[in-house]
Amino acid sequence: MAATAWSFSGLNKQAKAVPSYYLDPFGCVKNQVDAETMMAFLDGSGWERGGNAGSADIIIVNSCGFIDAAKQESINAVLSYRKMYPRKKILLAGCLAQRYAPELRESLAEADGFFGNADLSRIAEAAAAALGGGFPARPAAAPDNAPEKPRGVSENPGDRPLLSMPGSAYVKISEGCDNCCAFCAIPAIRGPLCSRPIPDILAECRRLLERGVKEFCLIGQDLGCYGRDLGRGGDNPDLPALLEAISSLEGHFWVRTLYIHPDNFPLPILGICRRDKRFLPYFDVPFQHGSSRILKAMRRRGNAETYLGLVRHIRETLPGAAIRATFLVGFPGETDDDFRELLEFQEKAELEWAGAFAYSREEGTPAYTMKGRVPKKTAAERKRIAEERQAAISERRMEARVGEETEVLVEEQIDGEEGLYLGRLPCQAPEIDGAAVISSMRELSPGSLLPARVFARAGLDLEVATAGPDTAQSPRR
Numbered sequence: 001m002a003a004t005a006w007s008f009s010g011l012n013k014q015a016k017a018v019p020s021y022y023l024d025p026f027g028c029v030k031n032q033v034d035a036e037t038m039m040a041f042l043d044g045s046g047w048e049r050g051g052n053a054g055s056a057d058i059i060i061v062n063s064c065g066f067i068d069a070a071k072q073e074s075i076n077a078v079l080s081y082r083k084m085y086p087r088k089k090i091l092l093a094g095c096l097a098q099r100y101a102p103e104l105r106e107s108l109a110e111a112d113g114f115f116g117n118a119d120l121s122r123i124a125e126a127a128a129a130a131l132g133g134g135f136p137a138r139p140a141a142a143p144d145n146a147p148e149k150p151r152g153v154s155e156n157p158g159d160r161p162l163l164s165m166p167g168s169a170y171v172k173i174s175e176g177c178d179n180c181c182a183f184c185a186i187p188a189i190r191g192p193l194c195s196r197p198i199p200d201i202l203a204e205c206r207r208l209l210e211r212g213v214k215e216f217c218l219i220g221q222d223l224g225c226y227g228r229d230l231g232r233g234g235d236n237p238d239l240p241a242l243l244e245a246i247s248s249l250e251g252h253f254w255v256r257t258l259y260i261h262p263d264n265f266p267l268p269i270l271g272i273c274r275r276d277k278r279f280l281p282y283f284d285v286p287f288q289h290g291s292s293r294i295l296k297a298m299r300r301r302g303n304a305e306t307y308l309g310l311v312r313h314i315r316e317t318l319p320g321a322a323i324r325a326t327f328l329v330g331f332p333g334e335t336d337d338d339f340r341e342l343l344e345f346q347e348k349a350e351l352e353w354a355g356a357f358a359y360s361r362e363e364g365t366p367a368y369t370m371k372g373r374v375p376k377k378t379a380a381e382r383k384r385i386a387e388e389r390q391a392a393i394s395e396r397r398m399e400a401r402v403g404e405e406t407e408v409l410v411e412e413q414i415d416g417e418e419g420l421y422l423g424r425l426p427c428q429a430p431e432i433d434g435a436a437v438i439s440s441m442r443e444l445s446p447g448s449l450l451p452a453r454v455f456a457r458a459g460l461d462l463e464v465a466t467a468g469p470d471t472a473q474s475p476r477r
C-alpha cells in the first residue's frame, strides 16, 4: 500500500499507519456477497481487517432491512456495539441504511454514518467520512467524480474474500426484482432487476474454481427472471443459457440454484441437471402459500394445483431431487380455511425442506394498506404449526435417503471428535438445511468433495461414511 501513505485525524496517529475495519454481516446471502464485496473494496483501498470489533478503528454493521425482526436485529447490533465501545466509530451499511437513512440519521445517533447498497465501490469513502475525515477514501490517483474501483480491487468478483464455509461460494447473478409481490419490500430496497452478463459470471466462476471452490450457489432475488433485462425480443439470455455456459467449465464441482419464483421456473434447467450431474437436483422455490385466494392477493399467478404440478414434474424428471420452499402465514385476509389449504398443500407437496415466516407489514408494499389484518398471535401460531408439520415431513424425506450413494462436501472437523466431520450433501443447502455428519478413517480436508454413502438419519441430519478419493480430482462426469 506504499503508493498512498495516509494521515489520520482524531486517532492515535503514532500507533496507526493504516486504518482498520471490522465488518459484521447480517441478513440474507445476497447481503453476504455485498459484505464480501465491501471487504474487497476496503482491502483494495489499503484498509486492514481488524481481528475483532475491539481492535478495529471502525465497525461496519452490514444490516438487513427486509422485515421488522431483521431490522430490529441490525439496530440492536449498533446499540450493543455503541454500549461496548462508547468512543468507537460505527457505520451502518446495507439494506436498512439503503431504505431508511434519512429517518435513521434523526433517530440512530449511535451510528456515525450510513451507507446504502447502491454503489458498494464507495464504501472506503463512507468509512473515511465516518471516521472523521482526514484520511483517504481512495487512492490519490483516482479522479474525484469517477466511482472507479480502488486500486487492488480486481475487476473479478471471484477474487473477493469469502465468508462461506470452505469450498463453497455464493455467486450473485442478478440484483433487484421486478416481480413486486404484494408483501415484499425488496424491489423498494434493491431496485428493479439488474442481471449480470454471462461472461462476467463465468469469469467469476473460473476464478473461484482456481481458488479451490467446489460449490457455486447461484443467487438473486428470482433466478427465474435472470436475463430478462439484458436484450430485447427474446435474444436475451436466461437461466438455462447461463447454466449451459457454466457447463462448459472444466472440472468437477457443484452448481446449486437458490430462489426461483415458482411462476417463473424455467423448466429447461431440469434437462441440464439430468445431462450434467454437476448441476445439483436442488431447487429453492418459495411457493409462499396453498390458498389460491391468498396467492392472488400476494400477486402471484400460480395456485396449489400448478405448484403441485411443478413439484411432480421436477421429481419425475430428476428422481431424488430436493426441493425447499418458504411459506408466508398471516397475510392480510388469511382465514382459517386459507391456512388449512396451505397445510394441505404442504402435506401433498411433501417437500424436503420448508421455512415458515409470519407476515411483516412493510410500508411501501402493496399489502401495507390491505384490510383483514391477522393478529400477530394467530400468525405466530400458524407459523408454529407449519414448522412443526414440516419437521415431520423433512424427517420422512431424509429417512428415505438412508442407503443412498452420493457425494459430500466436507466443511469442518467436529471439535474434539477424531474422524468426525460436518459437511453437506447435494440435498442440503448451506446454513438452512440439515447437515451431513461424516465418519472417516482418514483425515479429511475441508472444502473437498468425496464419494459418500448415507447410513443413518439423526433428526434432520444424515450420517454418512466416506472411503474413496476426493471426487474433484476425478475427470468431469
Ligand code: SF4
Binding pocket: 177, 178, 179, 180, 181, 184, 185, 186, 187, 221, 222, 261
Ligand atoms: S420475487 Fe417477490 S418476494 Fe422475491 S424479492 Fe421479488 S418481489 Fe420480493
